[in-house]
Amino acid sequence: MRVFMLGWEFPPFISGGLGTACYGLTKALDKLGISVTFVLPTMVESEYTTHVKLVSSHSTSTTGQYLRQSELKNVSFRTIESPLTPYSSADVYRQRIEQILRQKQSLKSSQMSEMFVGGTDYSGDMYAEVHRYAAVAAESAEHEEFDVIHAHDWMTFPAGIAVAAITGKPLIVHVHSTEFDRSGENVNQVIYDIERQGMERADKVITVSYFTRGIITSRYGINPDKVEVVHNGVERNDNGDWTLAQTGITKDERIVLFMGRITMQKGPEYFLHAAKKVLEVVDDVKFVMAGSGDMMHRAVEMAAELGIGHKVLFTGFLRGEDVNKIYKMADLFVMPSVSEPFGLVPLEALGHDVPVIISKQSGVSEVLTHALKVDFWDVDEIANKIVAVLKYPPLEMTLRNYGNFEVRKLQWQESAHKCERIYQELMVAV
Amino acid sequence: MPEIKHKIQNTRERKMASICFYFQVHQPSRLRHYTVFDKGDQYFDNHKNGFICRKVANKCYLPANRLLLKLIRRFEGRFKIAYSITGTLLEQLQQYSPEVLSTFDALAETGCVEFLAETYYHSLSFLYSHDEFLEQVNKHIDTIESLFGQRPRVFRNTELIYNNELANLVESTGQFDAILTEGADHILGYRSPNFVYRPQGCDKLKLLLKNYALSDDIAFRFSNRGWSEWPLTADKFARWVSEVNGNGNVVNLFMDYETLGEHQWEDTGIFDFIHHLPEQILNHQDNDFKTPSEVVASYEPVGTVDVHHLISWADTERDLSAWLGNAMQSNAVHELYRLEERIKKIGDPKIVSDWRKLQTSDHFYYMCTKYFADGDVHKYFNPYGSPYDSYINFMNVLDNLQNRCSPNETRAGSAKLPTNSTLSGLQPVS
Numbered sequence: 001m002r003v004f005m006l007g008w009e010f011p012p013f014i015s016g017g018l019g020t021a022c023y024g025l026t027k028a029l030d031k032l033g034i035s036v037t038f039v040l041p042t043m044v045e046s047e048y049t050t051h052v053k054l055v056s057s058h059s060t061s062t063t064g065q066y067l068r069q070s071e072l073k074n075v076s077f078r079t080i081e082s083p084l085t086p087y088s089s090a091d092v093y094r095q096r097i098e099q100i101l102r103q104k105q106s107l108k109s110s111q112m113s114e115m116f117v118g119g120t121d122y123s124g125d126m127y128a129e130v131h132r133y134a135a136v137a138a139e140s141a142e143h144e145e146f147d148v149i150h151a152h153d154w155m156t157f158p159a160g161i162a163v164a165a166i167t168g169k170p171l172i173v174h175v176h177s178t179e180f181d182r183s184g185e186n187v188n189q190v191i192y193d194i195e196r197q198g199m200e201r202a203d204k205v206i207t208v209s210y211f212t213r214g215i216i217t218s219r220y221g222i223n224p225d226k227v228e229v230v231h232n233g234v235e236r237n238d239n240g241d242w243t244l245a246q247t248g249i250t251k252d253e254r255i256v257l258f259m260g261r262i263t264m265q266k267g268p269e270y271f272l273h274a275a276k277k278v279l280e281v282v283d284d285v286k287f288v289m290a291g292s293g294d295m296m297h298r299a300v301e302m303a304a305e306l307g308i309g310h311k312v313l314f315t316g317f318l319r320g321e322d323v324n325k326i327y328k329m330a331d332l333f334v335m336p337s338v339s340e341p342f343g344l345v346p347l348e349a350l351g352h353d354v355p356v357i358i359s360k361q362s363g364v365s366e367v368l369t370h371a372l373k374v375d376f377w378d379v380d381e382i383a384n385k386i387v388a389v390l391k392y393p394p395l396e397m398t399l400r401n402y403g404n405f406e407v408r409k410l411q412w413q414e415s416a417h418k419c420e421r422i423y424q425e426l427m428v429a430v
Numbered sequence: 431m432p433e434i435k436h437k438i439q440n441t442r443e444r445k446m447a448s449i450c451f452y453f454q455v456h457q458p459s460r461l462r463h464y465t466v467f468d469k470g471d472q473y474f475d476n477h478k479n480g481f482i483c484r485k486v487a488n489k490c491y492l493p494a495n496r497l498l499l500k501l502i503r504r505f506e507g508r509f510k511i512a513y514s515i516t517g518t519l520l521e522q523l524q525q526y527s528p529e530v531l532s533t534f535d536a537l538a539e540t541g542c543v544e545f546l547a548e549t550y551y552h553s554l555s556f557l558y559s560h561d562e563f564l565e566q567v568n569k570h571i572d573t574i575e576s577l578f579g580q581r582p583r584v585f586r587n588t589e590l591i592y593n594n595e596l597a598n599l600v601e602s603t604g605q606f607d608a609i610l611t612e613g614a615d616h617i618l619g620y621r622s623p624n625f626v627y628r629p630q631g632c633d634k635l636k637l638l639l640k641n642y643a644l645s646d647d648i649a650f651r652f653s654n655r656g657w658s659e660w661p662l663t664a665d666k667f668a669r670w671v672s673e674v675n676g677n678g679n680v681v682n683l684f685m686d687y688e689t690l691g692e693h694q695w696e697d698t699g700i701f702d703f704i705h706h707l708p709e710q711i712l713n714h715q716d717n718d719f720k721t722p723s724e725v726v727a728s729y730e731p732v733g734t735v736d737v738h739h740l741i742s743w744a745d746t747e748r749d750l751s752a753w754l755g756n757a758m759q760s761n762a763v764h765e766l767y768r769l770e771e772r773i774k775k776i777g778d779p780k781i782v783s784d785w786r787k788l789q790t791s792d793h794f795y796y797m798c799t800k801y802f803a804d805g806d807v808h809k810y811f812n813p814y815g816s817p818y819d820s821y822i823n824f825m826n827v828l829d830n831l832q833n834r835c836s837p838n839e840t841r842a843g844s845a846k847l848p849t850n851s852t853l854s855g856l857q858p859v860s
Binding site: 277280281369370372373380383385388391392393394395397398399402 | 465466467756757758760761762799815816818819821822825826829
């Protein structure tokens with residue numbers, strides 16, 4: 001069994017749920033002995049410093065490059081130089097291109113002009129880049145042997161379709177989030193069309209929850225028989241044996257944590273309004289918003305407007321050890337997402353012994369029983385539950401103990417088994 | 431089971447077997463949604479309680495009462511039954527379905543119906559305060575006497591919770607001839623529940639044990655199409671009962687009254703089954719029906735039953751874990767009983783009544799996490815989405831009640847969050 005996987009991000013570059021999910025699933029497939037050719041877009045000009053040596057050609061690569069990670073025996077990597085990043089918008093993409101161009105300009109201005117010369121250069125238009133990426137991926141697929149194509153979220157769907165068209169292999173598109181989750185009712189028609197085309201052309205659609213399956217069938221008109229649910233798993237957390245003292249944090253205040261992108265989808269305003277209500281009855285508590293996003297400034301303003309600015313801390317985007325640290329400090333994690341296809345972060349929090357309040361409008365609420373569940377808009381109830389966790393220690397204790405146990409049962413292995421079954425079914429059909 | 435019964439039949443000598451039917455009739459006062467921001471002292475959801483009371487009255491209490499009344503009249507004193515009706519239900523019936531009380535009254539008038547004693551509030555008070563326990567028992571006896579003109583002489587504790595200590599306490603009141611409990615295998619060993627026993631340490635009090643196999647055939651298995659004995663007919667059941675002849679004096683069929691029409695819906699044929707049962711039982715010449723007091727008068731104890739550890743009729747464990755199995759449950763119940771002294775000193779009847787209605791065991795049952803993940807009968811009875819929600823609601827109410835008990839203490843401003851020392855206040859339930 002060989003899979004041509006069109007994925008995203010690998011450690012240490014993971015910036016969000018999509019990358020985490022691709023990584024977790026691929027690792028588990030590897031353990032099942034399934035060969036994976038993992039194709040991902042990378043930019044050497046990334047703002048992050050590299051810990052793993054990424055080999056990438058300086059000109060646009062048509063064959064991709066090899067990236068090896070010793071822990072994965074059956075996975076080989078192909079990187080395609082591209083500025084595509086998940087969760088991007090056309091505007092953000094344009095800014096990023098401009099930034100990259102400026103960097104390049106300062107390095108070697110003579111080569112800069114090449115960027116816009118010739119059809120293979122990536123363009124300032126994200127949608128065009130998605131199609132250029134598809135063409136490069138299809139070209140590189142010609143040199144590969146595989147049985148199925150597995151593409152993750154809309155930016156890779158055109159690539160998946162192109163590879164399927166060239167090779168005739170079955171295509172699986174894996175939906176981690178939809179345009180409706182990201183943009184509410186202000187759907188971007190171009191992205192919606194790409195998503196729908198991917199789902200229509202695919203032999204099978206995998207969604208990360210029944211919640212998302214519902215959106216796929218009702219909003220995209222996809223035949224429900226074609227859509228299967230594979231819930232995400234969670235990585236075991238092995239950072240549990242260090243103490244608070246080692247962090248240098250003194251804990252005289254309780255901490256309620258919001259962690260995730262500060263965007264419309266994640267419901268930051270509901271978190272702040274609930275915080276305001278909580279502070280009416282509880283004093284020694286702080287609210288930490290860890291993450292960044294296009295609503296960040298709005299959130300800072302809102303905290304000030306609500307008169308709780310001194311009680312709300314914004315940390316910006318956290319990674320690595322800082323993430324562990326913030327979990328160590330937190331007494332409670334709240335995810336008031338407006339529309340959350342899955343939501344890995346609450347599982348991470350529970351893995352770190354932090355009890356969670358999650359929105360009922362999330363996929364993760366389908367797999368968690370030992371969590372407090374709320375409607376994202378029900379600010380009173382969110383506040384009620386936050387206060388209860390802070391005020392009644394047995395509640396916190398029970399949620400933490402049972403929740404942590406429950407999370408241990410949610411293994412990527414399980415998700416990988418389901419994917420394997422789907423691969424096999426498609427191969428039989430061919 | 432049928433094979434065993436055959437063996438029993440072969441070795442029998444012809445003797446009388448009495449059927450002792452006892453129905454538990456109870457509804458709790460369910461709490462309304464009560465957040466930490468609520469201030470009022472209206473804790474109970476009158477709308478929901480009224481709705482459920484009327485619903486169960488129409489599905490169970492009224493049709494079952496009328497059917498049993500008809501049967502009692504038809505068999506002219508040869509068909510007899512016993513009830514234990516909790517005070518919390520009697521109050522609701524008075525308010526929402528007084529016609530049900532009239533039919534119970536008519537049943538009492540027949541002289542073929544015995545009313546048993548229990549704690550008025552269907553509480554766990556025996557475990558926490560003997561004073562409170564005895565007050566509630568007396569309140570119940572007085573209520574039954576005033577409503578139905580008979581003073582109960584047989585006691586059954588909430589959920590048939592029982593041990594030696596309870597039997598000795600009940601005997602010491604001098605008011606009772608017998609006590610009921612579960613005929614659990616682990617207290618009987620090889621012995622049969624179909625005899626009258628003596629509780630360890632008692633001189634006069636007799637012990638009647640539930641025949642759980644035959645009781646549960648009706649209460650739980652009646653409509654189970656996967657059961658090898660489905661469908662259960664009155665004829666078949668009467669045969670099983672007759673097979674006890676020679677191996678026991680009495681078959682104690684103890685069950686929730688709501689079995690008739692509410693747990694087992696009308697379309698399962700449960701009323702039809704009951705309709706034909708007296709006739710089929712009495713067709714066997716050796717059989718008759720007896721009330722618990724008649725059983726006590728007819729049979730002497732054949733041995734002593736020694737029960738050190740608390741038992742109940744719940745779940746397969748037959749223990750207290752459904753009410754006191756996790757930290758939230760024991761915390762809630764301990765905090766509740768800690769108020770006893772203060773509340774009795776204040777003596778405000780409304781506060782006392784609210785406090786006692788909170789003692790109803792159902793509130794703690796709703797907090798059970800035991801079968802939470804699997805989905806189970808527990809869910810059927812639970813008005814809350816999760817045990818966590820029920821704990822939060824209960825604790826918010828209790829917090830308000832606490833404040834009403836200490837009007838002089840200044841509780842304005844922010845609540846002080848508890849420290850971990852609160853947890854050390856938790857005691858294991860003995």
